[in-house]
Structures are given as structure tokens and as C-alpha cells.
Amino acid sequence: MAERTTPIRVLIAKPGLDGHDRGAKVLARGLRDEGFEVIYTGLRRTVDSIVAAAIEEDVDVVGCSILSGAHATLLPKLVASLRASGASDVLVVAGGIIPEADRPELEQAGISGIFGPGTTIAEVATFLRANARRR
Amino acid sequence: MPVDAKHLAARRELAQGISAVERPGPAANQRIQVALATSAAEARNALVVGLTGAPGAGKSSLAAALADVARAAGRRVAILAIDPSSHESGGALLGDRVRIDEHPDDDGRFTRSIATRGSGRSLAHVAAAATILVEAAGFDLIFVETVGAGQVEIGIARLADVLLVVEGPEGGDEVQAMKAGILEVADIVAVNKSDRPGAQAAFDRLRSGLALGAGAPELALVSATAGAGISELLATIDELGAGRGVRGRIRRVEAHLVAAAESHVDAQVREATASGALTTRAEQIVAGTQPLTGSITALFGISESPDA
Ligand code: B12
Numbered sequence: 001m002a003e004r005t006t007p008i009r010v011l012i013a014k015p016g017l018d019g020h021d022r023g024a025k026v027l028a029r030g031l032r033d034e035g036f037e038v039i040y041t042g043l044r045r046t047v048d049s050i051v052a053a054a055i056e057e058d059v060d061v062v063g064c065s066i067l068s069g070a071h072a073t074l075l076p077k078l079v080a081s082l083r084a085s086g087a088s089d090v091l092v093v094a095g096g097i098i099p100e101a102d103r104p105e106l107e108q109a110g111i112s113g114i115f116g117p118g119t120t121i122a123e124v125a126t127f128l129r130a131n132a133r134r135r
Numbered sequence: 136m137p138v139d140a141k142h143l144a145a146r147r148e149l150a151q152g153i154s155a156v157e158r159p160g161p162a163a164n165q166r167i168q169v170a171l172a173t174s175a176a177e178a179r180n181a182l183v184v185g186l187t188g189a190p191g192a193g194k195s196s197l198a199a200a201l202a203d204v205a206r207a208a209g210r211r212v213a214i215l216a217i218d219p220s221s222h223e224s225g226g227a228l229l230g231d232r233v234r235i236d237e238h239p240d241d242d243g244r245f246t247r248s249i250a251t252r253g254s255g256r257s258l259a260h261v262a263a264a265a266t267i268l269v270e271a272a273g274f275d276l277i278f279v280e281t282v283g284a285g286q287v288e289i290g291i292a293r294l295a296d297v298l299l300v301v302e303g304p305e306g307g308d309e310v311q312a313m314k315a316g317i318l319e320v321a322d323i324v325a326v327n328k329s330d331r332p333g334a335q336a337a338f339d340r341l342r343s344g345l346a347l348g349a350g351a352p353e354l355a356l357v358s359a360t361a362g363a364g365i366s367e368l369l370a371t372i373d374e375l376g377a378g379r380g381v382r383g384r385i386r387r388v389e390a391h392l393v394a395a396a397e398s399h400v401d402a403q404v405r406e407a408t409a410s411g412a413l414t415t416r417a418e419q420i421v422a423g424t425q426p427l428t429g430s431i432t433a434l435f436g437i438s439e440s441p442d443a
């Protein structure tokens with residue numbers, strides 16, 4: 001497919017009651033500086049509102065930041081809702097505090113990449129450029 | 136309960152349409168034409184309200200508050216929030232949604248963040264085209280938020296049926312500075328954050344400053360977060376927008392044509408700069424080997440007026 005002529009659009013979301021937003025903000029600014037269009041929706045969003053925002057913004061990537069331990073329930077639900085809404089070509093990635101042991105199950109559920117503490121912006125940017133849909 | 140896919144299908148189509156017109160070309164024009172035909176056939180005459188003002192004045196919060204009041208009255212409401220792209224990276228941080236509540240199961244709402252991308256003038260080139268699509272999708276009231284910075288306001292003034300300038304309680308000195316520019320094109324100046332000290336004083340300063348001029352904008356004192364004065368402000372907006380009929384859509388097409396021309400010129404300028412053609416031509420003009428006249432045509436493909 002043709003090279004993309006427009007920036008990759010990424011929604012950075014904080015689902016659930018988790019109040020840790022430092023990582024999400026670091027990532028949002030960092031990805032902007034890497035040439036991404038980053039939509040940040042703020043704290044405490046429901047899965048449904050993240051899905052609706054992803055659809056309305058026509059993003060290429062949804063990135064969830066979760067440090068509360070709620071990833072095992074929230075992330076599969078998010079992927080399922082996105083798919084059910086027709087956004088099956090949207091890449092879903094996650095970061096924050098996600099134990100190694102939980103990762104295979106999340107990957108199985110459709111989370112394409114999981115990034116823990118110490119991840120560099122460059123690593124995330126490279127991954128997204130390689131894996132986001134082309135258009 | 137998961138949002139149901141059917142619910143989001145219409146919003147998804149509109150969202151993809153906006154992405155499509157963000158890539159200029161024949162396909163984009165085709166979509167805009169279809170949208171215009173739909174609006175004409177269904178006699179859609181959306182009211183487009185521009186919101187501009189300094190960063191942090193409360194534009195997004197105010198758009199959201201106005202949208203809530205309008206939606207409660209059964210109107211279908213959209214918000215287009217425009218933020219600048221970084222000149223260095225080409226990326227953008229679009230954070231207006233933080234202030235705008237999501238309504239996942241309400242098809243009568245639509246919010247979209249738009250980056251200015253290549254538009255040096257910072258009202259996104261695509262803004263007019265996006266409003267044309269949103270209108271065709273059946274939204275009656277469309278808020279377009281843009282960060283106020285000089286030149287931009289002229290763009291938003293061209294696009295909007297009603298232009299609202301949002302001021303914070305600190306407004307005063309800025310008001311003086313703004314007088315020459317934005318207040319000439321503003322239909323309404325809203326002093327926001329009336330729940331905070333200083334807002335009333337800013338409002339009074341503004342009122343005494345504006346009382347002198349003819350054709351002065353309407354004034355409002357509101358609080359987006361406390362919900363004060365919002366219904367009244369919406370009533371003023373409606374009054375000013377009343378009777379626009381098809382004029383609104385004509386105005387949007389005008390704005391789109393200007394944006395398309397600007398976009399074209401911006402692209403030519405970028406290319407001539409990157410390729411070195413601009414510098415080469417300037418060197419030739421300085422050395423006297425090329426005339427100034429004809430240079431704009433040679434560089435950017437714009438025809439010069441005969442007596443230029
Ligand atoms: C700072 C901090 C806080 C601050 C948060 C400030 C803020 N506004 O963010 C405060 C003091 C408020 C706080 C409160 C609490 N915290 Co706290 N907090 C931390 C701490 C020390 C650092 C988090 C941080 O900011 N890191 C810096 C950022 C830049 O890193 P990051 O978020 O990990 O993000 C990086 C990567 O993970 C990745 N990434 C993150 N998100 C995403 C998303 C995507 C899409 C991608 C690609 C990558 C990515 O990229 C980032 C850059 O490398 C962690 C411990 C730790 N070392 O992680 C505990 C920690 C997260 N907190 C914890 C807890 C329990 C709490 C509290 C419940 C109570 C408490 N015990 O303090 C409250 C709850 C607050 C709430 N309302 O949710 C636990 C969570 C345990 C768990 N999940 O099982 C931790 C792990 C501490 C611990 N070991 O117990 N906390």
C-alpha cells in the first residue's frame with residue numbers, strides 16, 4: 001500500500017478509576033514530538049467513551065495507560081467493543097504496570113504491544129510506525 | 136453495557152469522511168460536493184459558531200456547556216476543536232476532549248479534534264470542509280474552537296456564522312490589544328469564569344471600552360463550569376445567527392475555497408524552499424540576472440496581475 005501522507009493518529013486513554021496520569025502525559029507529549037497526532041482524553045474514562053472517542057477521531061492507534069491493576073478486565077473489553085464497532089483495523093497497545101504473567105492473555109485478546117516502566121518514547125514510536133494501519 | 140455498533144456507525148462514517156477531506160485531492164472534492172448536495176436537498180442550514188480566545192480562556196469548556204444546553208433542547212450538536220501542529224515534528228497534542236464529556240450512546244453529539252497540519256495560518260485548512268460534512272450529517276449546531284493568535288481569527292471569522300471571543304477574568308490589557316483586530320470581527324465577547332474574582336471587573340472594563348464604538352459586539356458574562364449565563368448566551372448566539380438560511384453554507388464554501396488556495400500556496404512555498412528554487416531565484420534577482428516581475432509565477436505558479 002502507498003506510503004502514508006498524513007500523521008498517525010493516536011488516542012491516549014486512561015480507562016477506569018486509575019489516577020496515575022504521569023506516564024500517559026509523558027507519552028502524549030513524546031509522541032507529539034515524534035510527529036504523531038495525539039488525542040488525549042484525560043482521566044477516568046469508561047471503555048464505552050474511549051471507543052466512541054476512537055471512532056469519532058478516526059484514530060489509527062488506541063493506547064491505554066493502566067497502573068491500577070485493572071488491565072485484565074478493561075483491556076479485553078475495550079478490544080471487543082472496538083471490534084464490534086467496526087474499528088477492527090485499529091491497533092491497540094497498552095502500558096503502565098502490567099505483570100509479565102498477564103501478558104500472554106492480553107496479547108491473545110488483541111493487545112498488540114505492552115510497554116512497562118522504563119519504556120522509551122522512541123521504542124513506542126518505532127513500534128507504532130511499524131504496526132499501525134497504512135492509509 | 137457495551138456501546139452498540141449500529142449506534143456508532145453514522146459517527147464512524149462522518150469521522151472517516153473528515154479524514155478523507157484532510158487529504159486534499161479529487162476524492163476530497165467529491166465528498167464535499169456530495170455533502171453540499173445532501174444539505175441542499177434536505178434544507179440543512181446548520182449554525183456554525185466560532186470560538187476563539189487565548190489559551191486556557193475556557194473555549195472547550197464553554198463549547199461543551201453550550202452543547203449540553205442545546206442538546207437538552209433536542210438539537211444535534213457537534214464540536215470541532217482545532218489545535219496547532221508542531222512546525223518541527225509535524226505532530227500535535229490535541230487535548231480539548233479532556234474538557235468535553237463523552238456521550239458514547241448519543242448519536243446527536245459528535246466531537247472531533249483537528250490538527251492544523253500544513254496550514255501556516257493555524258485555522259486548519261480542512262476546517263471549512265469538515266463543517267460542510269458535519270452539516271450534511273445532520274448536525275444543526277456546530278462549534279468550531281480555535282486558539283486565538285492574530286491571523287487565525289480572520290479565518291474563523293470567515294467560516295463562522297457567529298463568532299464568539301472567549302476572555303478570562305484577566306482580560307483588560309489584552310482587550311486593548313485586541314481592539315484593533317479581533318473585536319472588529321467578533322459578534323460576541325464572552326467573559327468566562329464569572330465564578331472567579333476579577334471576572335466582573337474584566338466585564339466592566341470591556342463594556343466601558345466597547346461602549347464607544349459603533350457596531351460593537353454583544354457582551355456576556357458566563358461560567359462554563361458553574362453553568363452560569365449559558366442559556367442566555369445560547370439565546371444571543373441564536374438571535375445573531377437567525378435568518379442566515381443558505382447564506383451560512385455559501386459562507387462555508389467561500390471559506391473552503393480560500394483555504395484550498397492558501398493550502399496550495401503553502402505547499403508551493405514549502406516545495407520552493409525545500410528544493411532551493413526560492414534561494415536560487417532570490418540570488419538571481421539580487422545579481423540582476425532575473426527580474427522580480429514574473430518570479431512569483433515562476434516559483435509558485437500564481438499568475439501575477441499585469442501591472443504588478
Ligand atoms: C507517582 C506514583 C503515584 C502518584 C501519581 C501521580 C500522577 N499524577 O501520575 C500518586 C502519589 C498520586 C500515586 C497514588 C497511588 N498509587 Co501510585 N505510584 C506512583 C509510582 C511511584 C510511579 C508512577 C509514575 O508516575 N511513573 C513514571 C511514568 C513516566 O511511568 P509509567 O506510568 O510507568 O509510564 C511509562 C511506561 O509504563 C509506559 N507507559 C505507560 N502508559 C503507557 C501507555 C501506552 C499506550 C504505552 C505504549 C506505554 C505506556 O511508558 C511510560 C514511559 O516509560 C508507581 C510505582 C512505579 N515505580 O511505577 C506507583 C504505583 C503505580 N502506585 C500504586 C498505588 C497502589 C497507588 C495508590 C492506590 C495508593 C498508594 N499505595 O500510593 C494511589 C492511587 C491513585 C489513584 N487515584 O489511582 C501501585 C500500583 C499497584 C498495582 N497496580 O498493582 C504502584 C505500582 C506502587 C507499588 N509498587 O505498589 N501514585
Ligand SMILES: Nc1nc2c(ncn2[C@@H]2O[C@H](COP(=O)(O)OP(=O)(O)OP(=O)(O)O)[C@@H](O)[C@H]2O)c(=O)[nH]1
Nearest residue numbers: 189190191192193194195196234327328358359360
Ligand atoms: N473557575 C472556572 N474555571 C474554568 C471555567 N471554564 C473553564 N475553566 C477552567 O479553565 C481551564 C482551561 O479550560 P479549557 O476549556 O480547556 O480552555 P481552552 O480555552 O479550551 O484552552 P485551550 O484549548 O488549551 O486553549 C480548565 O482548567 C477549566 O476547568 C469557568 O467557568 N470557571
Ligand SMILES: [Mg+2]
Nearest residue numbers: 194195231280
Ligand atoms: Mg480547548
